Amino acid sequence: MEFAQALEQLRQSLSGLIHTDVDALRNVSCDGLKISFMPDAHIVAADAADVGKTLRIAHENHIPVVVRGAGSTLTGSATPFRGGWVLDVSRLNSIRIDAVQKMAFVGAGAVLRDIDAAAASHGLFYPPDPSSHRWCTAGGTIACNAGGLRCVKYGVTRDYVIALKGYLPNGEYVELGRAVRKFATGFNLRDLWIGSEGMLGVITEAVLRLIPRPKVRWTLLCGFSSDGEALRFALDLLSSGMNPSILEFIDSLSVKGAERATGHQFFPGQSDPAVILLELDGQDMDALERESNAVIQKAQSVTSNLRHSFLEVEGERLWEVRRKCSGAMFQLADTKLNEDVVVPLQEMPALIAFIHGLRANSGLPIAVFGHAGDGNLHVNIMYDKDKPEKVKRAREALDALMHKVIALGGAISGEHGIGLAKSAYFSDQIPPAQVAWMKGIKDLVDPHGILNPGKIFEPFHPWEHSKMDISFPWDHR
Numbered sequence: 001m002e003f004a005q006a007l008e009q010l011r012q013s014l015s016g017l018i019h020t021d022v023d024a025l026r027n028v029s030c031d032g033l034k035i036s037f038m039p040d041a042h043i044v045a046a047d048a049a050d051v052g053k054t055l056r057i058a059h060e061n062h063i064p065v066v067v068r069g070a071g072s073t074l075t076g077s078a079t080p081f082r083g084g085w086v087l088d089v090s091r092l093n094s095i096r097i098d099a100v101q102k103m104a105f106v107g108a109g110a111v112l113r114d115i116d117a118a119a120a121s122h123g124l125f126y127p128p129d130p131s132s133h134r135w136c137t138a139g140g141t142i143a144c145n146a147g148g149l150r151c152v153k154y155g156v157t158r159d160y161v162i163a164l165k166g167y168l169p170n171g172e173y174v175e176l177g178r179a180v181r182k183f184a185t186g187f188n189l190r191d192l193w194i195g196s197e198g199m200l201g202v203i204t205e206a207v208l209r210l211i212p213r214p215k216v217r218w219t220l221l222c223g224f225s226s227d228g229e230a231l232r233f234a235l236d237l238l239s240s241g242m243n244p245s246i247l248e249f250i251d252s253l254s255v256k257g258a259e260r261a262t263g264h265q266f267f268p269g270q271s272d273p274a275v276i277l278l279e280l281d282g283q284d285m286d287a288l289e290r291e292s293n294a295v296i297q298k299a300q301s302v303t304s305n306l307r308h309s310f311l312e313v314e315g316e317r318l319w320e321v322r323r324k325c326s327g328a329m330f331q332l333a334d335t336k337l338n339e340d341v342v343v344p345l346q347e348m349p350a351l352i353a354f355i356h357g358l359r360a361n362s363g364l365p366i367a368v369f370g371h372a373g374d375g376n377l378h379v380n381i382m383y384d385k386d387k388p389e390k391v392k393r394a395r396e397a398l399d400a401l402m403h404k405v406i407a408l409g410g411a412i413s414g415e416h417g418i419g420l421a422k423s424a425y426f427s428d429q430i431p432p433a434q435v436a437w438m439k440g441i442k443d444l445v446d447p448h449g450i451l452n453p454g455k456i457f458e459p460f461h462p463w464e465h466s467k468m469d470i471s472f473p474w475d476h477r
Contacts, residue, residue: 006061007041013053016046016091028086031071031078032132033421034467039066039080044088048165048204054087055202055450056171062448065169067198069109069137072130072472073144074338075419076462077197081454089139092204097122103162103179104208108139115208125213127154130415131326135473139203145195147415152373153245153281154211156415158194163207166193169200169446179207192441197417199452200445214245214281218292219315223266223273223305227251227352227368230274233302234372235345237278242295246279247373248322251352254367254380257328258321266321267305276372277322279315325369326380332365333382333390335467337398339422341405342376342414354404355379362393376414385466395463402428424459 011018019025019042029036045051058065064084071078080086092107095115099122104115112133116126129148130136136146142164147156163177176190177183193201224230227249234247250258252272259265259272267273280295282288292308299306309315329336343351352368359366370377379401383394402412402425412418412425427435439457442449454460 003040003061003063006057006063010043010054010057014043014046014050016050017044018042019044028068028071028088029080030468030470031068031076032074032472033076033079033419033462034470035076035079035420035462035465036468037079037081037083039086040083041085042088043085044091046091048092051087051089051202051204052167052171052173054085054171055167055169058085058450059170059448063450064453065450066452067139067143067202069140070111070132070135072132072136073140073416073419075144075413075416075421076460077144077417077419077452077455078140079420081420084450087202089202089204090137092139093137097124097210098179099124101179101181102210104210105179106138106206106208108137108166108203108205110138112136112138112141119210120213123213124210126160126208126210128157128160138206138208142194142203142206143196143198144417145415147371147374147376149246149248149371151371151376151415152247153243158191160209161190161194161206162209164190164193164203165205166201166203169448169451174201177207195417197419197452197455199442199455201451212283215283216285216288216310217245217279217281217312217315218288218308218310219318220278220292220295220299220306220308221266221318221321222276222278222299222303223270224276224303225270225273227274227356228349229302230276231349231352231372233299234276235348237295237298238345238373240298242291244278244373245281246277248277248370249348249372249377250275250277250321250325250369251367253332253365254325254328254369255321257331257367258324260331261324261328262320266307270305273305275321277318322369325367329367329380329382332367333384335383335385335394337381337383337394337462339379339381339398339401339412340370340376340414340416341379341401341410341412342374343405343408343410345375347408347410348372348375348377351377351405351408351410355401358397358400362397364390364393364397366397371414374414375410391463395461418456420455420460421462423456424461426456
């Protein structure tokens with residue numbers, strides 16, 4: 001069957017929408033990586049059955065399919081690299097809370113903020129919170145095993161997935177796990193889909209674990225004279241048995257940019273401090289006050305620059321420095337390589353020291369902020385795309401960074417996934433036998449290779465491609 005005939009067959013059986021006009025296709029030609037590849041059709045599923053129908057026809061005709069929710073991924077994993085069809089599941093956004101079992105039954109297109117709001121109405125909590133939680137969807141965050149600020153205490157998306165429903169690449173329906181509190185029946189195929197970046201199947205519904213919602217929170221902002229001093233405080237806090245819900249590190253270069261973006265100093269009188277931003281939460285105010293006092297005592301032994309609050313409004317003001325970091329990077333240069341590397345906690349100071357050297361040797365502004373509580377730091381290599389020498393230095397800096405992370409026992413991605421952006425380094429970290437194992441699983445469930453082709457296993461170099469001049473709402477996270 002020809003491509004046009006396949007699309008017409010789909011149009012006759014689909015209850016959703018099919019767009020083929022240029023503007024509609026351009027809008028789904030890229031994700032947060034902003035490197036564009038035009039698809040041939042944009043298919044908006046109205047229900048789960050539409051997903052199965054689309055995949056069956058695509059499988060029969062060897063048509064590439066890329067699944068899309070919000071498109072907020074930063075790696076190109078929702079980019080139609082080989083053309084074909086973009087399968088949009090954003091309308092599958094149902095949310096139902098089971099307060100007895102403490103579970104959320106959600107469609108793949110349900111937005112994380114909406115899931116947590118629905119849980120909150122029952123006194124429950126869905127902890128995973130990527131910075132794009134106001135837009136990102138359940139299906140997308142499961143597909144890349146998204147992290148977020150609260151991982152240090154609550155874990156990542158994988159820790160909250162109880163069961164999944166969806167379709168294999170040939171359009172067959174599957175249920176991976178069940179909506180029960182215990183499950184020990186057969187192979188754990190559910191976890192194969194978590195973090196597989198939409199290459200092994202398409203999620204249409206998920207059952208998510210909920211926990212009791214914290215009743216009280218406390219926020220602390222600490223300024224330090226150096227990046228190393230800030231990280232030593234974070235490690236000392238963790239080794240002492242403290243259990244923060246959030247523990248963020250922001251290097252001095254990032255703070256400088258955030259201060260320019262907001263128009264005020266976070267610690268007047270201290271020039272470009274490195275910052276630790278943490279949150280404690282719990283069910284009991286007395287217990288939280290005791291824990292917060294212990295943290296303050298530790299902080300005061302190493303710095304006098306402290307701001308803290310139990311008040312939600314004031315706490316939000318303290319978080320402003322973290323929220324401004326990413327957008328403020330573009331004061332340094334017009335293009336960013338945002339690398340979500342992760343290393344063992346004790347190796348964070350070594351990684352920061354290496355990045356200081358990398359910054360000096362390359363002459364590029366390289367800023368770091370991220371999740372000190374779990375070793376997942378966001379390294380932002382900034383350069384001007386129209387200056388070939390800076391592009392070359394950025395590529396060399398990225399190569400050096402990735403190899404250093406691997407040498408430190410870390411991983412090239414902690415929460416964004418591989419997609420296109422990090423595929424050039426995948427085989428540097430993963431041994432050949434494991435790569436072959438992964439490819440074997442892919443070939444078994446997707447023999448025609450239609451789902452998200454060209455990702456993870458095939459080296460791709462982002463600096464060789466121009467980025468689209470497009471603004472997404474999640475850009476300044």
